[in-house]
Amino acid sequence: MPFIPHTSEDEREILKHLGIKRKEELFSHIPDEIKLRRDLLLPPPLSELEIEKELIKIASLNRTVRDYVSFLGGGSYDHWIPATVEALLSRGEIFSPYTPYQPEASQGTLTMLFEYQTMMCELFQMEVSNASVYDGATALAEACLMALRITKRDKVLLSSAIHPEYRKVVRAYMESAGFGVEELSFDQKGRTNLNELESKNLSEFGAIAIQTPNFFGVIEDINAFKNLKKDGALLIACVAEPLSLGVIAPPGSYGADIAVGEGGSLGMHLSFGGPYLGIFTSRMKYLRNMPGRIVGETIDREGKRGFVLTLATREQHIRRAKATSNICTNHNMCAIAATIYLASLGKRGFKKVSEINLKKTHFLAKEIAKRGFELLFPSPFFNEFAIRIKNPEKVIERGLNEGFIAGLSLGKFYAELKDALLITVTEMHSLNDLSRFASFLEGMKDG
Amino acid sequence: MVEKLIFELGKRGRTGSSIPRDELEKISLKELLEEDLLRENDPKLPEVSEIEIIRHYTKLSQLNFCVDTNFYPLGSCTMKYNPRICEKLASLDGFKNLHPYEPEELVQGALKIMYELGKYLCEIGGFDAITLQPSAGAHGELTGLLMIGAYHRHRGEKRTKVIIPDSAHGTNPASCTLAGFKAIEIKSGEDGCIDIETLKKHLDESTAAVMITNPNTLGIFEEKIAQIAELTHSVGALLYGDGANLNALMGISRPGDMGFDVLHFNLHKTFSTPHGGGGPGSGPVAVKKELEPFLPIPVIVEENGRYRLDYDRPLSIGKIKAFYGNFSVMLKAYVYIRMMGSKGLKEASEKAVLNANYVISRLKGAFELPYDKQPMHEGVLSGKRFKKFGVKTIDIAKRLLDYGFHPPTVYFPLIVEEAIMIEPTETETKETLDEFISAMLQIAKEAEENPSLLKEAPHKTPVRRLDEVKAARNPVLRWIKSEGDQ
Numbered sequence: 043m044p045f046i047p048h049t050s051e052d053e054r055e056i057l058k059h060l061g062i063k064r065k066e067e068l069f070s071h072i073p074d075e076i077k078l079r080r081d082l083l084l085p086p087p088l089s090e091l092e093i094e095k096e097l098i099k100i101a102s103l104n105r106t107v108r109d110y111v112s113f114l115g116g117g118s119y120d121h122w123i124p125a126t127v128e129a130l131l132s133r134g135e136i137f138s139p140y141t142p143y144q145p146e147a148s149q150g151t152l153t154m155l156f157e158y159q160t161m162m163c164e165l166f167q168m169e170v171s172n173a174s175v176y177d178g179a180t181a182l183a184e185a186c187l188m189a190l191r192i193t194k195r196d197k198v199l200l201s202s203a204i205h206p207e208y209r210k211v212v213r214a215y216m217e218s219a220g221f222g223v224e225e226l227s228f229d230q231k232g233r234t235n236l237n238e239l240e241s242k243n244l245s246e247f248g249a250i251a252i253q254t255p256n257f258f259g260v261i262e263d264i265n266a267f268k269n270l271k272k273d274g275a276l277l278i279a280c281v282a283e284p285l286s287l288g289v290i291a292p293p294g295s296y297g298a299d300i301a302v303g304e305g306g307s308l309g310m311h312l313s314f315g316g317p318y319l320g321i322f323t324s325r326m327k328y329l330r331n332m333p334g335r336i337v338g339e340t341i342d343r344e345g346k347r348g349f350v351l352t353l354a355t356r357e358q359h360i361r362r363a364k365a366t367s368n369i370c371t372n373h374n375m376c377a378i379a380a381t382i383y384l385a386s387l388g389k390r391g392f393k394k395v396s397e398i399n400l401k402k403t404h405f406l407a408k409e410i411a412k413r414g415f416e417l418l419f420p421s422p423f424f425n426e427f428a429i430r431i432k433n434p435e436k437v438i439e440r441g442l443n444e445g446f447i448a449g450l451s452l453g454k455f456y457a458e459l460k461d462a463l464l465i466t467v468t469e470m471h472s473l474n475d476l477s478r479f480a481s482f483l484e485g486m487k488d489g
Numbered sequence: 490m491v492e493k494l495i496f497e498l499g500k501r502g503r504t505g506s507s508i509p510r511d512e513l514e515k516i517s518l519k520e521l522l523e524e525d526l527l528r529e530n531d532p533k534l535p536e537v538s539e540i541e542i543i544r545h546y547t548k549l550s551q552l553n554f555c556v557d558t559n560f561y562p563l564g565s566c567t568m569k570y571n572p573r574i575c576e577k578l579a580s581l582d583g584f585k586n587l588h589p590y591e592p593e594e595l596v597q598g599a600l601k602i603m604y605e606l607g608k609y610l611c612e613i614g615g616f617d618a619i620t621l622q623p624s625a626g627a628h629g630e631l632t633g634l635l636m637i638g639a640y641h642r643h644r645g646e647k648r649t650k651v652i653i654p655d656s657a658h659g660t661n662p663a664s665c666t667l668a669g670f671k672a673i674e675i676k677s678g679e680d681g682c683i684d685i686e687t688l689k690k691h692l693d694e695s696t697a698a699v700m701i702t703n704p705n706t707l708g709i710f711e712e713k714i715a716q717i718a719e720l721t722h723s724v725g726a727l728l729y730g731d732g733a734n735l736n737a738l739m740g741i742s743r744p745g746d747m748g749f750d751v752l753h754f755n756l757h758k759t760f761s762t763p764h765g766g767g768g769p770g771s772g773p774v775a776v777k778k779e780l781e782p783f784l785p786i787p788v789i790v791e792e793n794g795r796y797r798l799d800y801d802r803p804l805s806i807g808k809i810k811a812f813y814g815n816f817s818v819m820l821k822a823y824v825y826i827r828m829m830g831s832k833g834l835k836e837a838s839e840k841a842v843l844n845a846n847y848v849i850s851r852l853k854g855a856f857e858l859p860y861d862k863q864p865m866h867e868g869v870l871s872g873k874r875f876k877k878f879g880v881k882t883i884d885i886a887k888r889l890l891d892y893g894f895h896p897p898t899v900y901f902p903l904i905v906e907e908a909i910m911i912e913p914t915e916t917e918t919k920e921t922l923d924e925f926i927s928a929m930l931q932i933a934k935e936a937e938e939n940p941s942l943l944k945e946a947p948h949k950t951p952v953r954r955l956d957e958v959k960a961a962r963n964p965v966l967r968w969i970k971s972e973g974d975q
Contacts, residue, residue: 043829043833043836044572045569045570045572045761045829045837045915045916046833046836046837046840046915046916047916047917047918048840048843048915048918048919052918052919053840053843055919056843056844056846056847056919057843059847059850059851060846060847060850065839065843068839068842068843068846068863069741069742069842071710071712071862071863072710072712072741072742073712073715075715076714076715076742076743076746076747077741077742078740078741078742078743078746081740081831081832081835082612082613082739082740082831082834082835083612083831084609084612084613084826084830084831084834085827085830086830087827087828087829087830087831087832087833088827088828088830089828090574090828093574093578093824093827093828094574094577094578096827097578097581097824098581098583100583100598100601100602101581101582101583101584101598102583102598103583103597103598103601104583104584104587104595104596104597104598104599105591105595105596106582106583106586106587106588107586107587107588107591108582108586112588112591114588114590114591116590117811117812118588118589118590118812120586120588122509124505124506124507125506126505126506126539126542126543126546128580129543130542130543130546130547130550132576133547133550134555134556134557134558134571135550135551135553135555135557135558136546136550136553136555136765136766137555137571137576137763137764137765137766138555138556138557138571138763138764139553139554139555139556139561139764139766140561140563140566140568140764140766140767141764141766141767142766142767143563143898144554144886144887144890144895144896145952145955145957146887146890146947146950146951146952146953146954146955147553147554147559147890147895147947147950148552148553148554148766149491149492149549149552149553149951149952150549150550150551150552150553151553151766151767153491153492153494153549153552154546154549156494156966156967156968157494157495157496157968159966159967160494160496160967160968161532161534163967164532164533164534165532167532170966170967171966171967173767174768176624176625176628176768176769176810177624177810177811177812178811179808179810179811180624180628180809180810187667205811207808207811207812208811210807210808211807211808211809211810211811213807214635214785214806214807214808214809215631215667215809218635218638218639218668218669218806219667219668219669220669261522261526264526265525287528287532288528288531288532289518289522289527289528290522290526290527290528291525291526291527291528291529292528292532295528295529304811311585311586311817312585312586312587312588312589313579313584313585313587313816313817314584314587314588314589314596314599314812314813314816314817315589315811315812315813315814315816316624316769316810316812316813316814316815316816316817316818317624317768317769317815317816317817317818318811329964329966335767336964336966337966338960338961338964338965338966339960339965339966340955340956340957340959340960340965341955341956341959342952342953342954342955342956343945343953343954343956344953346491346952346953347491348491348952348955349955350955350957350960352957352960352961352964352966353961353964354961355961357659358627358659358660358662358663359659359660359901360659361659361663362659362662362663362672362674363662363663363665363666363671363672363674364666365659365662365663365666367663367667368627368628368630368631368660368663368664368666368667369625369627369628370625370626370627370659370660371624371625371626371627371757371764371767371768371769371770372625372767372768373624373765373768373769374765374766374767374768374769375763375765375766375767375768375769376765376768376769378765378766381495382542382546384534384535385495385505385534385535385537385542385545385546386505386506386539386542387504387505387506387508387534388499388503388504388505388506388534388535388536388537389531389532389533389534389535389536390504390508390536391504391505391506391508392532392534393531394508394509394511395508395509397511397518398509398511398513400518400521400522401511401513401516401518401521402512402513404516404521405513422521422522422523422526438592439592442592442595447588447591447592447595450590469509472512473512473513
């Protein structure tokens with residue numbers, strides 16, 4: 043067994059030291075009636091050669107976004123990843139340590155996380171970032187809980203244009219604890235219906251959460267948010283797409299108090315939905331209410347700069363039942379991936395990739411419009427947009443024959459949008475891909 | 490200064506990768522978006538070349554202790570070796586470039602892996618059904634507790650409290666609060682185990698669950714577990730198992746057979762996926778039949794060799810994470826289980842327990858063993874006798890760094906004064922264990938003879954003892970450009 047190095051001689055020596063004859067005696071204190079008296083029913087063990095063959099076979103049952111031209115997004119985006127990211131992440135010194143509880147032996151991880159926090163503050167234009175949570179959905183749920191801690195209220199208001207799965211996660215986190223969730227509808231333009239706020243008693247809500255670009259790719263009316271803060275209700279911008287922040291105004295510029303996002307686009311593979319990266323940023327004044335780990339700068343006994351996990355007094359291992367959250371293991375390596383990704387693109391590259399995403403998306407939207415399609419929502423958009431088309435499921439099915447994964451049928455999430463297809467474009471698409479796809483859609487126009 | 494920060498490197502105009510070509514260069518952003526939606530100031534990201542990036546992060550990585558470079562006997566964390574083949578296979582194109590919203594017929598391989606991994610975990614734990622969605626152990630705890638809450642509500646019962654021993658992981662009470670329960674902490678008995686009489690006093694019709702780890706955080710097997718389960722069930726409550734310590738039990742005893750109703754697994758511990766410096770992990774939750782309707786959606790089902798995602802589950806707690814969980818972590822655990830098989834997993838547990846017994850047995854003369862019971866896969870010692878020399882456990886931990894060992898977990902569990910919690914795992918050689926034991930014994934001697942050597946430790950790490958108080962009092966949580974920087 044390559045992963046268990048003891049020889050029978052090693053085992054004998056240890057047993058001799060322990061004064062026992064058989065290793066079974068190590069378990070003699072486990073009552074017989076709860077011992078397993080048989081082998082586990084698992085497939086027979088495989089050698090490395092065999093498992094490799096087997097997994098290549100299983101992988102071949104999948105068709106990926108490399109086998110097709112894919113227009114799928116909806117919170118998970120296919121982007122180019124510079125070779126530096128994988129090269130560095132494959133180092134054992136990065137993937138095989140634990141949480142940096144002993145800072146003197148973990149300056150690598152800690153320094154990278156400090157850089158990560160800095161970069162997230164820059165992207166979101168916020169004052170403080172934690173060192174990651176699980177994903178965009180749980181980041182939003184944690185943000186809502188944090189808002190309720192701060193305001194001591196017990197309800198949150200969510201835009202229904204937030205990713206449907208995120209809203210489900212927020213509900214699961216909120217409702218069992220006795221907190222309320224209400225939703226704002228979206229209007230004809232695909233933007234959150236802020237007029238509905240007038241009929242709400244805002245002093246009941248700890249948070250108003252929006253996503254921009256929202257689930258439809260629509261950029262919300264961010265100017266309206268600046269004037270939204272009434273009765274101390276907190277505004278949360280869930281920026282599902284950090285990559286948009288190379289060109290679009292960041293949450294900090296329109297007054298967000300807590301800004302979160304899904305960081306999967308920043309150097310992580312699609313991996314069938316995970317692991318990705320939950321980005322969590324806030325204002326300095328709410329620091330002690332933030333969930334998750336935070337890295338801080340300090341000095342060592344010789345005055346050298348160094349980094350440590352800090353403000354642990356918020357966390358479960360000290361505060362236990364009174365902790366700000368239960369999160370312990372976070373998504374550290376994903377945060378490191380994002381750090382290396384952003385460092386690799388750099389200031390100019392990040393902006394450029396963001397711009398290309400915007401431009402190519404608009405290019406396709408125009409190509410499609412030229413062919414007589416109607417955009418579902420006449421609003422500014424980034425990365426994705428929805429069109430009206432008869433029978434989107436059939437379009438997707440036909441698309442596979444032509445080499446396309448045509449997008450996401452919105453009817454899956456919104457009963458009222460059964461004739462809508464969400465189409466996502468990134469820098470991975472060539473202009474030729476986009477034109478060909480527009481022609482394909484034209485052929486599908488009448489269902 | 491150990492290393493500069495990436496922001497302190499580079500020069501204006503440099504770039505660290507070959508940026509994609511802009512085929513639509515002629516279009517200006519203002520043609521596409523209203524000006525007030527556009528960003529005014531660019532984020533201050535680094536401007537560094539590729540070689541600077543590679544050198545910077547390579548150098549930083551070398552400042553870490555990790556399983557690949559150092560023995561890492563961190564109790565309760567199960568820092569075993571991470572097989573390279575798992576990494577290699579997780580990076581196959583067929584897995585890493587798979588989009589979660591692809592039509593089901595395109596993702597049969599991924600669904601097969603998740604379905605089968607779920608079956609294996611149920612068999613290893615002794616359960617009937619499972620969700621793979623949770624991202625980590627604590628996320629699994631929350632998921633399990635939400636299901637327990639939904640189960641009681643469905644039966645028309647309102648149960649408000651969860652009983653937890655005082656030796657529990659801190660995440661346990663935190664997860665209870667998050668799930669809307671009141672955590673009731675009960676004192677452990679003199680033997681470090683759950684005190685049956687104390688438990689009885691707290692068990693009543695308002696108890697939703699009893700939440701425990703077995704072996705517990707002292708590394709001791711709760712021998713009265715069957716009785717605990719019976720008592721718990723007798724008031725209609727459920728028994729939740731924190732699976733952090735499952736590495737002691739694979740193929741030997743199954744939590745489901747002990748009477749647990751719910752158990753979370755830590756794939757990054759027991760099933761050898763990398764800890765990543767603190768994640769991503771994966772914390773699947775397995776349940777007994779009666780809790781199956783409450784699993785998060787979607788559940789993967791198999792029909793005639795085809796797999797599909799079942800969202801039609803009216804009693805489900807909903808979702809606790811977008812998409813399906815940390816798939817590539819699951820994949821690594823799947824590879825590990827397939828390579829180990831039944832015998833291999835059992836051997837892993839046997840050797841993990843053997844190694845812990847060996848280390849604890851050899852150290853218990855020099856360090857106190859507060860609960861002298863046979864340890865399972867980890868053991869807890871105390872450094873309190875060194876206090877008279879002015880030496881605390883943290884000093885012992887820091888001195889170990891000089892010897893090239895990552896320290897054990899310290900100051901946990903909270904019920905042991907000056908706790909030192911050692912978990913060697915099965916993947917270490919006897920030579921490594923002996924070297925660690927020698928270092929610990931040498932440090933015990935140094936503590937008496939030359940305590941300042943410990944108090945000033947570490948001496949050989951890239952930085953010396955760091956001022957954690959200063960970091961907390963005056964939080965500097967991001968790099969701020971100072972005058973004179975480029």
